[in-house]
Amino acid sequence: MSLNALEMKDVSFSYNHQQVLEDINFTIEEKDFVAIIGPNGGGKSTLLKIVLGLLTPDKGEVKVFGREPKKALDLVGYLPQHTHFDLDFPIDVFETVLMGRYHGMFKNYTSEDREIALQALKDVDMERYKDRQISRLSGGQIQRVLIARALAREPKLLLMDEPMASIDPEMQNSFYRLISHLKDRMTLVLVSHDVGTVSMHVDKIACLNQKLYYHGPAEEAGEGLEEIYHCSIEHISHGIPHRVLRKH
Template identity: 40%
Template sequence: MSNTIIDIKNITAKYSQKIALENVSLKVLDDDYLGIIGPNGGGKTTLMKIILGMMKPDSGSVTFYRDGKKTDNINIGYLPQYTDIDRKFPISVYDVILSGLKKKLFKKYTEEQLNQVQQTIIDMELEELQHNHIGALSGGQLQRVLLARAIVSNPEVLILDEPNTYIDKRFQEQMYEMLNEINKYCAIIIVSHDIAEIMNNVKHIACVNKSLHYHADKNMPMQKLEEHFLRI
């Protein structure tokens, strides 16, 4: 039986006096695979920032649950937009993935954590690239590395923000195959403006354009989705 893992109630968020989200409510289940679509500037990224704790709403609440009980926080993996990554930063593939794990200040990573990194590298088929500088990677390779970083801590929820950016069709197919496997042990929220690709892969759809419209059936008519998508 599925349990709620994130409960968003009546969220309103503003930038200065401009409303980004207005009275948005949404429940995410612990086995969910939720696609969030909407136009640029419609509030998709704002909603993700609020879930991640990177931004506080002007009103409303976000409540987390684990096994049906309220908890202060949950383990969330995050794959940011490709454009947020500085490819000139001097760091290897291995170290990028390692940075997805938390450790106490001035303490070394544990043997268990290092084993987690190595297993994730194997699972994501990155063995041959693990010592490469991130600046030498193709778009698809970098996206695979960032996905590995997002899942190395075994998150309860995985959030992906526009993961199709700058990757080719072949890797998109591989990525969605990986996400189907990942969804067997954690919830997934994927943000995209690509309606067709989202509808082919997710379980449920939420259309965000300041307000939010949730659709339990992803097979709804494209015309109805586009109405929400274009509504201002």
């Protein structure tokens, strides 16, 4: 029997006495492609940080491939929202990706690490930019570099925090194309507040707003979304995503 990529049992988390996550129970199977959707402030990023071991839940149990989150870091790749760091930083594309190969103090990057980093850049079609300073890239290119950095870890689970937020609509399609190539290699989890474009690309959706309202196939997510957004699903789901779907 293969291990689940992620298991959460009765996970709760509060920050400054405010409940952010409440009794979250869910399981993500290996090679699933799951979107966690919910409004801003609904606890999506907190959930990711718990999976990454950056935050510890107040109660409940989290297992990543059967291990404690902190002990599973070598299996997990992470794509943060790219806006949170200084683009004017003295670092080039290759060095950024190489950071994904970090394996401890006093350990030099080996030639194998360099090869894997280069392969990750090839995977995202950014190889020719490898010597470029990161501030000289477009938003979409930076995101590709950050995906390469996550892939350089050779993860079995890739977590993506609002990958749509920082790129324009044109880039979103190429992002999904890229991600779809990764589907058979690893489990993919993305969080998004934008119901629109996500739902027709992923296999499963989880609706999160402090509590987990729905988790299941993407096509049947309507009621869960209605509950978390407190408005008719006609407005938020049927209009936009289905039109996008037809365009394909």
